Amino acid sequence: MSERHRFEDKVGLVTAGATGIGFGCAQAIVAGGGRVMLCARREDTLKHAAEKLGPQATWRVCDVTDEKSVVDLVAATVERLGALNLAVNAAGTGTASPFLETRTEEFQRVIDANLTGAFRCVREEALAMKEAGGGSIVNISSIAGAMTHPWMSPYCVSKAGLDMLTKCAADELGEFSIRVNSILPGVVRTPMASLLSDNEISRNEYLRQMPISRVGEPEDVAACAAYLLSDEASWVTGQLISVSGGHTLRKGPDLVPLFKSLMPEA
Numbered sequence: 066m067s068e069r070h071r072f073e074d075k076v077g078l079v080t081a082g083a084t085g086i087g088f089g090c091a092q093a094i095v096a097g098g099g100r101v102m103l104c105a106r107r108e109d110t111l112k113h114a115a116e117k118l119g120p121q122a123t124w125r126v127c128d129v130t131d132e133k134s135v136v137d138l139v140a141a142t143v144e145r146l147g148a149l150n151l152a153v154n155a156a157g158t159g160t161a162s163p164f165l166e167t168r169t170e171e172f173q174r175v176i177d178a179n180l181t182g183a184f185r186c187v188r189e190e191a192l193a194m195k196e197a198g199g200g201s202i203v204n205i206s207s208i209a210g211a212m213t214h215p216w217m218s219p220y221c222v223s224k225a226g227l228d229m230l231t232k233c234a235a236d237e238l239g240e241f242s243i244r245v246n247s248i249l250p251g252v253v254r255t256p257m258a259s260l261l262s263d264n265e266i267s268r269n270e271y272l273r274q275m276p277i278s279r280v281g282e283p284e285d286v287a288a289c290a291a292y293l294l295s296d297e298a299s300w301v302t303g304q305l306i307s308v309s310g311g312h313t314l315r316k317g318p319d320l321v322p323l324f325k326s327l328m329p330e331a
Contacts, residue, residue, distance in 0.1 A: 071295045072099030077151035078142050079103055080129055081188055083110035085255030086205055087155035089283030093291040094151060096123045102142040105156070125297050129156045129182030139189040148197035151294045152190040155205040159220045159257075161324045172219045179223035180230065187234050191243055199242025201294045204231050205286070206247040208309050212317035216324050224249075228305050235303030242303035246293045251309025252318075253281040260323075267323045274318060277310035 077094040081087035082103035094101045095118050103118075104127035111124035123145055127138040143149055158178045160171050183204055194200030209217060210224030228247050235245040252271040254262045259308050261267045262280045272278045289308050292298055307313040 068097060069290075070098050070194075071291070071297070072097035072151065075099040075150040075309060076142065076146040076148060076180075076237040077101040077153070077294070078139065078149060078190065080127065080156040081105055082153075082155065083107065083114040083124075083206075085155070085257055086250065086253060086283045086286045087153065088114055089287035090153040090155065090203070090290045091118060093287040094294070097291065097295070099265045101148045101152065102146060103307060104138050128185055130177045131183060135182075135185040139193050143193055147258075148176065150197060150200045152186070152194075152200070152202045153205065153294070154202070154288055156182060156186075156210040157205070157223075157257075159217065161216045161320070163216055164218050167218060172222075175219035176223050176226070176312070179220070180226040183227050184230055187230065189246065189326050191234065191238050191241070191245075194243050195241045196236075200232070200244075201298070202243065203244070203290045203293050204247045205290075206249045206305065207229070208249050208251050208307060208312050209317065210249060211305070211307070211313055214303070214317045215319055217319050217320070217328045231305065232303045239302055240292075244293075244296045244298070246298075247305045248286055248289050248293070249305060249309065249313065250286050251275065251281055251307070251312040253261075253286060254284060255283060261320070264323055264324065267318070267320050270318045270320065270323075274315045275310035275312045276314060279310060281308065281310065299310070 077137040079091045082091045083105040091101045100121045115122045116126045128134045207224040209221045210228045231247040
């Protein structure tokens, strides 16, 4: 089947779908002939994204840290578009501070968005996909789930947990013809990661760790997501795939100089 028809008659849901990697994945679903529900926390960005994607896209405000919000999102997707077949969980947040100065509340905030929030989404998506007879879920993780990043412990832990969640879900959900995989991007040019991609200190630190030494684009990740969502990957589940220019062959970036440069002077 051609790429233009790979998602024909299929329905997808994308969290954080208004910008960045999420929007790139939504574009790939629409380009493949599918319909897509975009969700994020901001109504203005969602409206703009849906307008760009055209009539095959709709949207709903959702906060993945709120249980009812996620349950209602999946229900609304099925009600508006039909049986759910595809999902991309791209919602997340980050933080930066030395380990010994990281507050418990900040650690919990990141875990709730990146890990518990993803759990809520995967569970509800899988329940809908079970009713539909199967489907494919892609979680957007990070190279930080595989390699340490100094001053980013909550983020690293949340993404490592997301990757194990992916494996556990894949193991249990295979019997329902539901596949679950993770993508681990490196530094990608998105609104959320602009500080890392646009700042010379951090950009150079990333580039020197990559065999293919360039900043990634949302389309790089979306191309991998589209493959994993498609029937071409029908025998692929529980996998953690790094899309990072080969960054995971080396070591995690040391972004402490960047973080220190942003701290107010004492």
